Amino acid sequence: MTSEISHQSHSARRIASSGAAAAAAVLLSGLALSVSAQAVEVSISCGAVGQELKFCQEGVDAWAKKTGNTVKVISTPNETTERLALYQQILASGTGDIDVMQIDVIWPGILGNHFIDLKSYSKGVEADHFKPIIDNNTVGGRLVAMPWFTDAGVLYYRKDLLEKYALKAPATWEDLIADATKIQEGERKAGNDKFWGFVFQGKAYEGLTCDALEWVDSYGGGALVDDKGNITVNNPKAIAAFTMVASLVGKISPDGVLNYAEEEARGVFQSGNAAFMRNWPYAWSLGNGADSPVKDKIGVVALPKGGDAGKATGSLGGWELAVSKYSKHPAEAADLVMYLTSKEEQKRRAIGGSYNPTIAALYKDQEVLTAVPFFGALYDTFTNAVARPSKVTGTNYNKVSNAFWNTAHDVLAGKLKPADAVVQLESELKKIKRSGW
Secondary structure (H helix, E strand, C coil), X not given: CHHHHHHHHHHHHHHHHHHHHHHHHHHHHHHHHHHHHHCCEEEEEECCCCCHHHHHHHHHHHHHHHHCCEEEEEECCCCHHHHHHHHHHHHXXXXXXXXXXXXXXXXXXXXXXXXXXXXXXXXXXXXHECHHHHHHCEECCEECCEEEEEEECEEEEEHHXXXXXXXXXXXXXXXXXXXXXXXXXXXXXXXXCCCEEEECCCCCCHHHHHHHHHHHHHCCCCCCECCCCCECCCCHHHHHHHHHHCCCECCCECHHHHHCCHHHHHHHHHCCCEEEEEECCCHHHHXXXXXXXXXXXXXXXXXXXXXXXXXXXXXXXXXXXEEECCCCCHHHHHHHHHHHCCHHHHHHHHHHHCCECCEHHHHHCHHHHHHCCHHHHCHHHHHCCXXXXXXXXXXXXXXXXXXXXXXXXXXXXXXXXXXXXXXXXXXXXXXXXXXXX
């Protein structure tokens, strides 16, 4: 009896064990299916100017680890003009090849119809970001992009050289030209025949539109097209701005500046071969890198005024993140966007890469200000930057910008006189406007 009971008990345990194992197998199988169903791959396009690609990769890796999803990072052209053309081609095809797109601050009005409304995913966090940028990213009542980092053009200078030549940071463009001339002559006499006074973005592309807009606006010449859509570029103050820049190339700026984008200008300045540079804030952390010849020798101030009656200004730049409406995984893509644009991630990028946050509170964060001191000093420059007329000109903005940068390039190259330049540009803009903004 005892043996039979024992045998029955053993059989029961074996059945129970077998049942438990089967149940566990089913449970594990279910979990595996659940995980498999939840884990997806999303793709994101990232720029590669300076440290952009590095910081993007770090951010998406952290999100992937947190969520269990995977992210494919797609490199795109650095030049904004080429990147926009690529985006337009991809979006026009209706394919979901790129789930999350890094877009320029001027593109929401151009590409917005191809993006989802992020309000369903933001949970109101957009209220923490600069309102003008959120307004810029809102098209037809839809939040088509979240701000990732903002920008405004600033002036970099060599602190050691200003001290050497008993100079202060220039307040006007005229001051800059005089100071750059003095330093350039002195450094060349000291043996550096590669030294130049001032480098900037002079290539015929969107970057030159930003530089040229700063020149014109600093003299009080407006932003080409006003908020009502009126073409305003043909005015004496815009002519004064072009007259100033016509004196740069071949004198305090190299002939090669006509082919400089951001990185070419940074390369000259960071190698120690320029006194002043116009660039974006990203160049700060690179210029102060361990391997930089000008580490701890750099100062940053607002760009000069256009004469004593002018104003310090900087073109509004910056990049946003948008989700393609053709994405197969819009919820996951939107979650990635919200993670990358969060306060914590923006703080990491500000401290490590000097990328301007779009969240006002971070401009009072001591860790951020210690890493990038001029974020505090130039707060007004970043929050009151002059915007390119992309919103009012809509899908015609590309044509407007193209006409402007080509005109500015011709002035720099000595092919157009300043007074003729504004007349020609006005005529071109009127032709573009015929079809309406």
